[in-house]
Amino acid sequence: MESHESMVIQWLKKNQARGTFLLQKLVQEGSIRGHESRAQAIIIEKCRELKLKLDIWEIGDKELINHPKFCSDRKSFLDNPNVVGLLKGKGGGKSIILNSHIDVVPEGDRTKWREDPFSGLVEHGRLYGRGSSDMKGGTVALLLAIEAIRATKLQLKGDVIFESVIEEESGGAGTLATLLRGYRADGAIIPEPTNLKFFPKQQGSMWFRITVHGKSAHGGTRYEGTSAIEKAMLIIQHLQKLEAERNSRVNDPLYEHISIPIPINVGKMNGGNWPSSVPDLAIIEGRMGVAPNETMEQAEKEMESILLALQEVDPWFSLYPPMIEWFGGRWLPGNLPVEHPLVEVITGSYEEITTKKPLIEASPWGTDGGLLSQVGKIPVIIFGPGVTEVAHDANEYINLEDMFMAAEIIALAVLRWCEVAI
Amino acid sequence: MESHESMVIQWLKKNQARGTFLLQKLVQEGSIRGHESRAQAIIIEKCRELKLKLDIWEIGDKELINHPKFCSDRKSFLDNPNVVGLLKGKGGGKSIILNSHIDVVPEGDRTKWREDPFSGLVEHGRLYGRGSSDMKGGTVALLLAIEAIRATKLQLKGDVIFESVIEEESGGAGTLATLLRGYRADGAIIPEPTNLKFFPKQQGSMWFRITVHGKSAHGGTRYEGTSAIEKAMLIIQHLQKLEAERNSRVNDPLYEHISIPIPINVGKMNGGNWPSSVPDLAIIEGRMGVAPNETMEQAEKEMESILLALQEVDPWFSLYPPMIEWFGGRWLPGNLPVEHPLVEVITGSYEEITTKKPLIEASPWGTDGGLLSQVGKIPVIIFGPGVTEVAHDANEYINLEDMFMAAEIIALAVLRWCEVAI
Numbered sequence: 001m002e003s004h005e006s007m008v009i010q011w012l013k014k015n016q017a018r019g020t021f022l023l024q025k026l027v028q029e030g031s032i033r034g035h036e037s038r039a040q041a042i043i044i045e046k047c048r049e050l051k052l053k054l055d056i057w058e059i060g061d062k063e064l065i066n067h068p069k070f071c072s073d074r075k076s077f078l079d080n081p082n083v084v085g086l087l088k089g090k091g092g093g094k095s096i097i098l099n100s101h102i103d104v105v106p107e108g109d110r111t112k113w114r115e116d117p118f119s120g121l122v123e124h125g126r127l128y129g130r131g132s133s134d135m136k137g138g139t140v141a142l143l144l145a146i147e148a149i150r151a152t153k154l155q156l157k158g159d160v161i162f163e164s165v166i167e168e169e170s171g172g173a174g175t176l177a178t179l180l181r182g183y184r185a186d187g188a189i190i191p192e193p194t195n196l197k198f199f200p201k202q203q204g205s206m207w208f209r210i211t212v213h214g215k216s217a218h219g220g221t222r223y224e225g226t227s228a229i230e231k232a233m234l235i236i237q238h239l240q241k242l243e244a245e246r247n248s249r250v251n252d253p254l255y256e257h258i259s260i261p262i263p264i265n266v267g268k269m270n271g272g273n274w275p276s277s278v279p280d281l282a283i284i285e286g287r288m289g290v291a292p293n294e295t296m297e298q299a300e301k302e303m304e305s306i307l308l309a310l311q312e313v314d315p316w317f318s319l320y321p322p323m324i325e326w327f328g329g330r331w332l333p334g335n336l337p338v339e340h341p342l343v344e345v346i347t348g349s350y351e352e353i354t355t356k357k358p359l360i361e362a363s364p365w366g367t368d369g370g371l372l373s374q375v376g377k378i379p380v381i382i383f384g385p386g387v388t389e390v391a392h393d394a395n396e397y398i399n400l401e402d403m404f405m406a407a408e409i410i411a412l413a414v415l416r417w418c419e420v421a422i
Numbered sequence: 423m424e425s426h427e428s429m430v431i432q433w434l435k436k437n438q439a440r441g442t443f444l445l446q447k448l449v450q451e452g453s454i455r456g457h458e459s460r461a462q463a464i465i466i467e468k469c470r471e472l473k474l475k476l477d478i479w480e481i482g483d484k485e486l487i488n489h490p491k492f493c494s495d496r497k498s499f500l501d502n503p504n505v506v507g508l509l510k511g512k513g514g515g516k517s518i519i520l521n522s523h524i525d526v527v528p529e530g531d532r533t534k535w536r537e538d539p540f541s542g543l544v545e546h547g548r549l550y551g552r553g554s555s556d557m558k559g560g561t562v563a564l565l566l567a568i569e570a571i572r573a574t575k576l577q578l579k580g581d582v583i584f585e586s587v588i589e590e591e592s593g594g595a596g597t598l599a600t601l602l603r604g605y606r607a608d609g610a611i612i613p614e615p616t617n618l619k620f621f622p623k624q625q626g627s628m629w630f631r632i633t634v635h636g637k638s639a640h641g642g643t644r645y646e647g648t649s650a651i652e653k654a655m656l657i658i659q660h661l662q663k664l665e666a667e668r669n670s671r672v673n674d675p676l677y678e679h680i681s682i683p684i685p686i687n688v689g690k691m692n693g694g695n696w697p698s699s700v701p702d703l704a705i706i707e708g709r710m711g712v713a714p715n716e717t718m719e720q721a722e723k724e725m726e727s728i729l730l731a732l733q734e735v736d737p738w739f740s741l742y743p744p745m746i747e748w749f750g751g752r753w754l755p756g757n758l759p760v761e762h763p764l765v766e767v768i769t770g771s772y773e774e775i776t777t778k779k780p781l782i783e784a785s786p787w788g789t790d791g792g793l794l795s796q797v798g799k800i801p802v803i804i805f806g807p808g809v810t811e812v813a814h815d816a817n818e819y820i821n822l823e824d825m826f827m828a829a830e831i832i833a834l835a836v837l838r839w840c841e842v843a844i
Contacts, residue, residue, distance in 0.1 A: 203642055205641070205642060205698065207697045207698065208697075209697075218786070218787065218814070219627070219685065219687030219689055219708070219709035219711075220625055220627060220685065220687075220709070220711060220785075220786035220787040220788075221685075221786045221787075222682065222685040222687045223681045223682050223685070227688065229658070229688055229691050230658075230688075233655050233658065236651070236652075236655065259645045260644065260645050263641065263642065263643075263644040263645070265641030265642075265644045265697070265698060265699075265700060266649065266651055266652075266694075266701075267641055267694045267695075267696050267697040267698055267699050267700070267701055268693065268694040268695060268696065268697055268701065269651050269691060269692070269693045269694065269701075269704075270691070270692050270693075271690065271691045271692075272688075272689045272690040272691065272707075273689075273690060274689050274690065275629045275630075275631075275687075275689040275690055275707040275708050275709050275750065275751070276627065276629065276687060276689055276708075276709035276751065277687075277689050278687060278689070279688075279689055279690065279691075282691075285694075285697040286641070286697050286698075287641040287642070287697050287698035289641075289642060328697065329697070329698065363642075364640070364642035364643045365640065365642040365643075366642075392640070
């Protein structure tokens, strides 16, 4: 490690308390959808302190709303801005985007939380609260890394673009807006909660709704009707076959420890409305995983053709074809080659800081990385300190040690990627 | 046909308009559950006119509520009485109960009705409106028969007990109350809408609810969870097997034209609540048909033991056994031998009036006849003028010709069953 790198790492080791304090403040401002402004105010103040060039704007213009990858059912984006802080480089180095989302999912059933969901309580090296892992701990790791570079007065060649976006949990409109505003870089790091694993590839996903028709009749003469529930069961069985077939094609070694790399999850089914009537309607809702090397449209077509083929299995479906809608959430897959220099730089930093071998896998969920890579053509790596298992769950927490370690790894990677101007 | 019998039939042929008028008034008072009083007022006035001994009472005493066959979720029975009108015989003849329910099912989606659901419109020999077939047309046939006997001044040996009860559509509490009040007879006719067929046997039925547990997980890693919807599908497949097995045992010739004499209908299934989560709960609701020659308890046990046996098919069910509840509707089966004198008398009357062979079958639905026969030990035959297919449907109607024919057949049967005192 070079001496300026050691300075940065040393500064980080001495200033961990600043990170804990910042994370606590961010968790205590529970920034669920539509209420992101106060947490963003903390971010803005921190960026100002770090003398980053601030860009604060309310997203939602026509260009965004009409973009083919725009996905949101939000009524208004007013008052809850996107924030970008730019650390301008001297020129001649590679630039990097450090992207993190400020929105958190709702706290869910409060009775399942031991403490207030937004307590920010620190206990035995963990900090508790909604968003601690997903992904305010990641945000703090990014800001600590930038602060360490600032504090040691190092000047970088490439730009560092720090992005604190809204709407990740609901389809990525915040990150899409940064792209439409013109932000691009030679690489991007998104510190989602990966348990410090590296995900150059990410499973994409999208929601579907299948409407299945039956024919009503009295339950006592059910043979006079056709059960929409039974027809829906037949469809689910064919979705299971499709899932098996799609997954048999996935041969990327990054998936070798994952039993179903791109699952088709039936999350919801509602059929019928009266115990003694034959149900004439059933609705299936679910999530279809999309492989890193396929497009959303390819996956859509594959499921649609399975539904069409059902007409040959059961003539009922010729009369009453099941109807599919692609509604709600959509997350593009990410697909960075493992050999990419960005992966080398950040996993190399990991090895130096931790003296361990990095774990490189494919993620089972999509992130805003899909938008950065597919729309922005930016190489993206997902790597962060949060605990995967507790994200979205009650009693979410983060191991503070991991957050500090991620800050060191990211700082080192930024120094090497953007290069220091001597 | 004897001369006094001809007199009665002649009176009926001349006074059909009285029946149309009475039915129209009854249909126009839409007596859905909890609002039966105005239609009952018309019945009371008619019974008074016919000089029947009236018994009018509000059901719902402790004896009824605590009876093992009581089945109702109704909050209050106040203000909507049961009505019984007694035509006392001279003695020495067999008595008969003529039972009819005054409650009608709700009109449903009004946009599907061509006319107001309670219009009572008469067009091309049909009278339209909710309850016309199920079963106010039957009620009018009974009252016309009694009126004809009254008008021709014939004195019967046996008693005629006319019953206009509430709550048939919701579990039979009205008819159960007549039994607890002491009403019994040597036979009973219930003119439910049978298209003028005879149903000495009726399928019983009861509702069930099965709660199925799963284990939640994120849809992207669905292999970490267990889908309650998939487990529910397995249960439904086993219910289908149980249905096949139960029906293979039904060898009563009355069922030979019915493809599934005692169906198990899955009417409702709700599972999961989020497209991208593995569902941890699914609820199945349905209706189980009960054979005329089995008890409700036997049928219950059979389904419960199938659910228990599932533990050997799938170990998941040992950890999380599906839970079954027998909730809501329960209708006891009826099982009168075809050779019973009551069947002979009424089918004989049919042959004389119509000069056709009677159609004797088993009904696919339960009626209050199950209570009369099982609790009251009264031989019951179901026979009435309504149109089976339109009961509970939009644009319900009755063929008035059938109603008049039913009145003649029932009048003739009553004369022969109760005997005329010369």
